[in-house]
Amino acid sequence: MITRFWLFHCAFARVPREAIIQDGGWDLVRLPMLCGVAEHSELGPILLDAPYGHEGPSNVGSLMGSVMRRTGLEFQERWSVVARLEELGLRAADVGHILMTHLHHDHTGGMKSLAHARFHLSREEWDFAHSGSNRRSSMRGYARTDFMSLRNRVELRDPVPHLLDGTAGLDLFGDGSIEMFFLPGHTPGHCGFRLHLAEGPPILFVGDAAFTIPQIRDDENMGFALRTIASSMGGVRTSLRAIRRHIERHPEDRLITCHDFELGARCIKEGPISFS
Numbered sequence: 001m002i003t004r005f006w007l008f009h010c011a012f013a014r015v016p017r018e019a020i021i022q023d024g025g026w027d028l029v030r031l032p033m034l035c036g037v038a039e040h041s042e043l044g045p046i047l048l049d050a051p052y053g054h055e056g057p058s059n060v061g062s063l064m065g066s067v068m069r070r071t072g073l074e075f076q077e078r079w080s081v082v083a084r085l086e087e088l089g090l091r092a093a094d095v096g097h098i099l100m101t102h103l104h105h106d107h108t109g110g111m112k113s114l115a116h117a118r119f120h121l122s123r124e125e126w127d128f129a130h131s132g133s134n135r136r137s138s139m140r141g142y143a144r145t146d147f148m149s150l151r152n153r154v155e156l157r158d159p160v161p162h163l164l165d166g167t168a169g170l171d172l173f174g175d176g177s178i179e180m181f182f183l184p185g186h187t188p189g190h191c192g193f194r195l196h197l198a199e200g201p202p203i204l205f206v207g208d209a210a211f212t213i214p215q216i217r218d219d220e221n222m223g224f225a226l227r228t229i230a231s232s233m234g235g236v237r238t239s240l241r242a243i244r245r246h247i248e249r250h251p252e253d254r255l256i257t258c259h260d261f262e263l264g265a266r267c268i269k270e271g272p273i274s275f276s
């Protein structure tokens, strides 16, 4: 049973709003890198994505990492995943499971520092992250060094059901606490998770299926950076339609995307925020 869920940021970047939202203008906004942790009464803390370990954005190479920091990526070591878990009174050593929406570098930097855990992700994502040369893969947004030594810690889920009307997701732990859904488009193997808390409505954690919640709710169009990063914009639109239909059927669900401006602003102002 999940008793509590926390959301916090591990970094934020200053980017022109236009990069994320079409016709959003060129003012700089804070794009957060968000991470979630669910407290499960039997399984211990379960992490959703693992953005940034203690080395921060250097997971893309020290040169590129320092360029990112000079161009507006704000990272502090006390925001890295292990430090965040400690801040919440949780022990990194107790984290047994980490659910990965996808393997882009801003979601994987903390994987090595939690290498004792099991990582759950789709087979499609793993295969795509390993296809082609290292250079090509890094151009697609992957930092293979974050996970290349972790193959024996990875549980490749296959098949993962699409988020469709009335279809149950993959029951990850056999207790109905977390369902996994296939939401491809941003990357070919991108997934989302629906968490059933002991109290309160479910949480629908959709990773980078959209960057902001208004992009899901209001049909706000995606900016150039998102269109460039997406492996298939057709897939992105199909996944967004599926999330919208799900929300029409389940308006009580609490939506989380990994880069939502408003959730990020709350986390930056208040520190980790609790959903329970």
Ligand SMILES: [Zn+2]
Binding pocket: 102, 104, 186, 208
């Ligand atoms: Zn991504």
